[in-house]
Amino acid sequence: MTPGEACESIRTHLARGAPWDACDAFREAIANHPGDAELLYWGALAHARAGAGSRAHALLDEAQESPQSSTRLADILSLRGRLWKDAFARAPEHPAATATAQRARDEYLAAYALARDQYPGVNAATLSMLLGDCDAARALASEVAGLLAAQAAAATCWDHATAGEAALLLGALDRARESYAAARALAAQDAGTIATMRRQVNLLSRVIPRACKLLEVLPAADVLAFAGHMIDAPDRSPPRFPAALAPAVAAAIRERLARMHLPVVYTSAACGADLIFVEAALEIGAEVNVVLPFDRGDFMRTSVAPGGDGWVARFDHALSRVARVIMATEERYLDDDVLFEHAAMLLEGLCVLRAAQLETSPLLLCVVDAAAPGRVGGTRASYERWARTVGTPEVIDLQRIRSQFESDPRATGSVATPAPPPRSMEALPSTPSAEPGPLSVPRPQRTLKT
Missing domain, CATH: 1.25.40.10 (Tetratricopeptide repeat domain)
Known part of the structure; x- marks a missing residue:
């Protein structure tokens, strides 16, 4: 050069x-x-x-x-x-x-x-x-x-x-x-x-x-961090984010992004909410920055492939189009959940720094089920950390979308008005639950990015 x-x-x-x-x-x-x-x-x-x-x-x-x-x-x-x-x-x-x-x-x-x-x-x-x-x-x-x-x-x-x-x-x-x-x-x-x-x-x-x-x-660009639950494994019980809810979640995410000006986003790329968000952001020409917590192959094996082969293809296609893929670390996973927490904190910190650079306030959007137990490095942890240190996150209430689907399965493909935050998330305790969530076999210790 x-x-x-x-x-x-x-x-x-x-x-x-x-x-x-x-x-x-x-x-x-x-x-x-x-x-x-x-x-x-x-x-x-x-x-x-x-x-x-x-x-x-x-x-x-x-x-x-x-x-x-x-x-x-x-x-x-x-x-x-x-x-x-x-x-x-x-x-x-x-x-x-x-x-x-x-x-x-x-x-x-x-x-x-x-x-x-x-x-x-x-x-x-x-x-x-x-x-x-x-x-x-x-x-x-x-x-x-x-x-x-x-x-x-x-x-x-x-x-x-x-x-x-x-x-x-x-x-x-x-x-x-x-x-x-x-x-x-x-x-x-x-x-x-x-x-x-x-x-x-x-x-x-x-x-x-x-x-x-x-x-x-002189409107500033909107700078947004994202956190959301993975798609459920077929044997997950009780369900949290079954695949049937993906169209409704996608509609809710698109509606939120449509309000934003020149969005600059930071997210991970697990199967489920993350990749749905990445695809929606790319559709509107947003600058998408993806943070992976560790070795790409391990991340695909533990946080993408559990959703099925279709998610692996979507992952590869999406990451080929994003502005930047940021590796929180190049090391292997080795069943160490703290790597998820490290990546989430890096992602949030990058969002805060970029917002300051662009003379605006950072935002966090979560696709979260308030009733589901939290895990280290998961969506609940991101929500709580942001609420403590930055401000009130915006929430797409997965529990409410699931309830709407259960009452009328035909409505899930088009959610005209995204669900409001569930009681400002009072349902969430101040610290993540230590209760382990259901595991899927034969995957590693946990479903990883939750």
């Missing part, structure tokens, strides 16, 4: 709001092209968006020392400004916050003086406003607006965003809304680009409270 191709790969990851993937792409590329200033700059930006400020500063030092740095100097100074701005945004009440904001503004002003580029100009204006220097902020914003109005080339997404920010600083909220709406239209499916705009608007809302209204035209 050439440096140019590597930079394009990094840009693509950043546009969709996946800076950690961008960092991985950078590390692989820089090993083959050490000292490339352009690559170092994009690597620094990836690390900045991932929150690795110290590493980003170090990469910018390397880029600035490169013989090629002259063509990127204004961008390097702007990115240094962004790093100091991020540090200020993380701790605005810190005793050193004012000095940090001043340092950010100085870097942006230096970049603006070099190239008269609108981007560092409007950022310098924003930092001035945050520092209470309203006159300087408005003067810079007016200058930037003039530069944008005078340019001959068609406006890009970032041009519109910059115009929106300048208008906001000048008190023209309606004009700012129009510009941000135009920026969003050009950003299309780039959730990371929208998140960057939202971050800047949120920052300005500290001194311009009306700025929050602009977030309505």
